[in-house]
Amino acid sequence: MPELPEVETVRRQLEPRLLGTVVTEGWSFPSPKFTDAPAAAGARITSVARRGKYLLVGLHGPEDQQHRELVVHLGMTGRLSVRAAAGSDLPDDAYLRARWYLDDGRSLDFHDVRRFGRVAVVPAGEYTRLATLAALGPEPWDPAFDGPSLRAYVNARRRYVKTLLLSQRPVAGVGNIYADEALWRAQVHPQSRRLTRAQADRLAGTVREVLTEGVANGGTTLRDYRDADGAEGANQHHLDCYGRGGQPCHRCGTELRATVVDARGTTYCPTCQRR
Numbered sequence: 001m002p003e004l005p006e007v008e009t010v011r012r013q014l015e016p017r018l019l020g021t022v023v024t025e026g027w028s029f030p031s032p033k034f035t036d037a038p039a040a041a042g043a044r045i046t047s048v049a050r051r052g053k054y055l056l057v058g059l060h061g062p063e064d065q066q067h068r069e070l071v072v073h074l075g076m077t078g079r080l081s082v083r084a085a086a087g088s089d090l091p092d093d094a095y096l097r098a099r100w101y102l103d104d105g106r107s108l109d110f111h112d113v114r115r116f117g118r119v120a121v122v123p124a125g126e127y128t129r130l131a132t133l134a135a136l137g138p139e140p141w142d143p144a145f146d147g148p149s150l151r152a153y154v155n156a157r158r159r160y161v162k163t164l165l166l167s168q169r170p171v172a173g174v175g176n177i178y179a180d181e182a183l184w185r186a187q188v189h190p191q192s193r194r195l196t197r198a199q200a201d202r203l204a205g206t207v208r209e210v211l212t213e214g215v216a217n218g219g220t221t222l223r224d225y226r227d228a229d230g231a232e233g234a235n236q237h238h239l240d241c242y243g244r245g246g247q248p249c250h251r252c253g254t255e256l257r258a259t260v261v262d263a264r265g266t267t268y269c270p271t272c273q274r275r
């Protein structure tokens with residue numbers, strides 16, 4: 001599933017290709033998850049931003065009293081790409097879920113095989129229809145996210161630290177891959193329910209590190225993720241923990257253990273990451 005680094009990689013590719021173009025028409029697959037797509041028609045794209053795992057495309061139309069946003073969540077298998085010279089042909093691709101025709105003849109296409117993705121057009125910043133987005137915690141590089149804030153959040157709830165990272169509440173953008181990587185690097189057990197000051201400081205730091213490195217490597221492609229050019233990321237070649245159950249820990253040589261934490265596949269080192 002695309003996490004922050006994958007969405008940020010796509011955002012950086014799309015921004016220069018979309019800024020300033022006008023959406024002339026929108027098409028959607030007939031599912032409530034995508035039927036907002038045509039509502040973007042008539043607006044100029046004024047920004048291409050991201051919050052957590054959400055892509056936020058700023059829209060400004062002549063009729064708009066305020067900016068609106070096209071919100072796209074890639075779900076598990078969603079892919080965005082800009083197609084040259086789309087013309088007006090009807091989409092014949094079985095997995096095309098939304099298409100936005102642009103005034104320069106190109107189109108922005110959203111493909112999603114498994115349909116866990118989502119498209120919405122909302123007044124800018126009004127996310128009441130998108131509960132997870134509305135409740136997102138700070139971006140990992142926001143000063144509001146640090147060791148003390150993470151420790152306060154975890155220790156007040158007494159749930160597994162990995163589950164809380166995945167909730168998007170203490171910090172936005174972390175999914176299963178980067179959670180396992182950050183916990184391994186900080187030497188924190190995924191089922192810890194309390195963090196010491198030192199653990200929380202380390203973990204806040206490693207969350208930022210693994211996400212920063214993920215962006216620098218163009219995201220992690222395990223199976224489905226492709227960037228806006230259809231290319232794979234390279235971060236899968238740099239993983240220390242995620243998906244390496246049964247293989248030796250890169251730090252101590254102990255066999256990494258694969259388990260399940262709150263229904264999510266989880267890998268950790270039983271020697272380096274003690275409860």
Ligand SMILES: [Zn+2]
Nearest residue numbers: 249252269272
């Ligand atoms: Zn180890």
